[in-house]
Amino acid sequence: MSAALLLLARGVAALAIPAAAAPLFLGWIGQCRAWLLNRRGPGVLQPYRDLARLFTKGRTCPEGAHALFRLNPAVQWVAAVLAAGLLPAFVARPPLDRAGDAIALVGLLAAARVVAVLAALDPAPPFGGLGARRTLLVGFLSEPALLLVLMTAALTAGTTSLTGLVHALTARPPALTPGLAFAAVAFLMVLLAENARLPVDNPETHLELTMIREALVLEYAGADLALLEWAGAVKFLVFALLGLALFVPWVFPAPGAGPARVALALLLTAAALALLGALVAFVEGASAKLRLFRVPAFLTTAFLVATIGLLVRLVPGP
């Protein structure tokens, strides 16, 4: 009985902690960007205030929209939180770990992207089609690069199960090999592309013709929009945690560790996320948004860098 309760508690923790922490991650990145621009910034809790404000507003629905449009915010949120529940980031062995591995995580996020695109096309909007085309373009070019990075890690660890990856990669000495460095650069580029950050997409744009992800959420308001923004934040956190799992897995709690070790691991994870957020803020602040027709070149570069990383990793060293 108590084992079942413990399992339930672990499951709830694995799902709830990333969902609650995701807006904080976004707020930290926004605060870093403000500091880089020599401004005071809105504070790291600003996304929570935005979500609270959106939840109090009423929802709207355009004429002619069907169930797909109405259900989309819930589907996005559920898919993002479920993907976060697969990662052994805050809980050493999440109960859903046997249900999905790294490939299933990528597939889950791809399925959520397809549903978001279809929901944007449902009420026949002019900018929804634009956002749909562009989102799918970024999606189909970034998947091979992401897969090559995952493959580099999986060939080292011998498995694609997320806990297995973390366990095997932790057992290796923490050294920055050239293969890993290339793979990390490729992963950073894919992270920026998939989560609609600069230089691929400006998340604060209000010019419709420059939108990629924003155009998918134009017709939503109130609690629907809050769920969509929250889902975007959770997806960003999922990618960040995946990056930590592949490149610095020793910050995660090891299975069977005592409470002191777990607390230390949580502190280390938070510190690693803060560093990653600062890096993302720096890269965003230092780049201008790419022309849309340059985005395939950007993603092909990510693919080539990932290929180099994989081949450097595969060629036996001295």
Next chain:
Amino acid sequence: MGTTAFVGKVALAGLPPLGGFLAEWLLLQDWLTTPRVFATPSNLLLPLAAALFALTAALAAYVMVKFYAMTFLGRPREPRLVHARDAGPDERWGLGVLAVLAAILGLAPGAVLAFLARPAASVLAPATALATGSAWTVTFGATGASYAPLPLLAGAGVLVLALAAVRRLTGASARAPVVRPLWACGSPPPGPRAQDTSEGFGQPIRRVFAPFFAVSREIPDADDPRPRYAVRVSDRLETLLYAPLPGLIDRLTRPAARLQQGRLAVYLGITLGTLVLLLLGIRWL
């Protein structure tokens, strides 16, 4: 009809939780975790093949979205489609059976794989790793990576219940969404022609894969009284490799047509000559 098409689309696009994703998962498991990638130099192409496979799967998702969106979503794009009716019960039953089979294939992967295990083992090399598992899970080999769509759906169900409970508790469910005209960023209300057509939706693919296509465009001037837009796309590989083949075969077989004189004596003479040649050949060998 839209629901069965949606199920088929999700399965074909290789998205979880249906069957296409299971196939993708198994292929990638084999390619990603095989130790034989170090065995021969040519096996180093395996990871690149896996990446190309991921590109193909993502393109399949794109094309399936295009198919479903252009057919079922939005407003009718041509005047005669305004009177389109949904399919009758016979068609719905037939395609519904296929949709249910696609769902079963995806949701009970272990059962399907157990069904296919014996025929597969009889044609593959003995040391080939096969996926195993209970009816609802599929595990791959000794690596321990597993995929079980039903627990994932159960987890999703728990989250949906949590959302619904929060909505009920905060009284938000009492406020249904307000229906209003399309926002479209304040532009004047667009007509049905402002939507994407199938050609328009495929424009990013034509642009990214431009070297593989021969595209001829007809774009009118700004002051053309009767503007006409036309695009013709053809596959370069098809024109270079496949199109010459019928002509080549034709040229090779044309001399044989000269033997077909239509006179019985000529045919009997040819048969006799072939028989004599064969007998001489066998004697000689």
